[in-house]
Amino acid sequence: MPKALIIGAGDGLSASLARLLAREGYAVALAARNTAKLAPLAAETGATIHACDAADAAQVAALFTSEGDAEVVVYNPSYRTRGPIAELDPAEVQKSLQVCAFGGFLAVREAARRMLAAGHGTILLTGASAGVKGYAQSAPFAMGKFALRGLAQSAARELHPQGVHVAHIVIDGGIRSTVHTDSGQDSLLDPDAIATNYLQLVRQPRNAWSWELEIRPWVEKF
Template sequence: MPRALIVGAGPGFSASLARLLAAEGYAVALAARDTAKLTALADETGASLHRCDASDPAQVAALFDQPEAAEAEVVLYNASFRVRGPTVELAPEDVRRTLEVCAFGAFLVAQQAAAHMLPRGAGTILLTGASAGVKGYARSAPFAMGKFALRGLGQALARELHPQGIHVVHIVVDGGIRSERRPETGQDTLLDPDAIATAALAAIRQPRNAWSAEIELRPWVETF
């Protein structure tokens, strides 16, 4: 049974991917700082739960000491944190935390995933990006910094690891995602998390002679 690990699991895209991969026969592992919120999803998918702060090197290393992570053929980094406000009013520690979660944590997880995938010569690392990784918005400098760094990490990893058999894909989620707090109006103006998961699965299945290093997903009405 193939294994998949989702770090920064929660509702939305990561939950949809967990369900889809479980349906495809994967043994799914879900990692997050708060695993209590994942109990229902774990029950639904048969996933194992792992408590981990992705910005802590020791906790990430401990996560990959477990076979559920070490043997994963697919690893998704989905953790994110953001703080908004005028630049002159932002608390430096909040900015640091944004960078730690959005970018440094992604490096830690990708580093561990690559270390375990390289001896096998195969594997897929997915990084969940955002509009902020393509264009910076006013009053959102920290998130832009973190997501731009994540995109740069994805590009560097793809160039380094693709020739060694490890597929790295940065997924730009450009637009609002449908949720209970943000319901669809019936005009397909929001990204469907199940549709994002389907696109991710298609990337996972790509043959190595036609790999994507980045895919952009947006609803038809989204400007770019």
């Protein structure tokens, strides 16, 4: 049974990914700082649960020691702090960079070590609109997501010729959730539909790999 590791698991997109991958025959592992919230999803999907701070190198290394043979690794954490540049708290900005970018590097590093040895694997990094366009009063999130996108492009150029697929997914729009209703039904991104796109990336033949995919609802301006 192939394995899939989702880092930064929770409600919404990562939950949809866990359900879809479980249905497709993957043994799913869920990692997050707060694991209590994952119990219902784990019971539903048969997934294992792992406590991990994605920005802590030792914890990420330990996670991959136990789940390092995963054929699919998804990096999904993000952290944002908003405000005028002149008033931002440096500690909060640093945390945003650590979670959005540095944690992505740690995950890619550990995954690449194992996937290169195996000769195959897929690493998917969840980006955002902020990774291609920086918004006012959102500099920390833009910095982190721009860095994650740069990591993905660099890693793809290095690892694709060695058999490891790396892709960055730009989530350009709001995601529908139980607290974020969508009166128009399709004016927000459906997390199940996003998960289907992730699976398509996993299944891409290596003679037609994508390194980046943009996903947005049809009404989103870009």
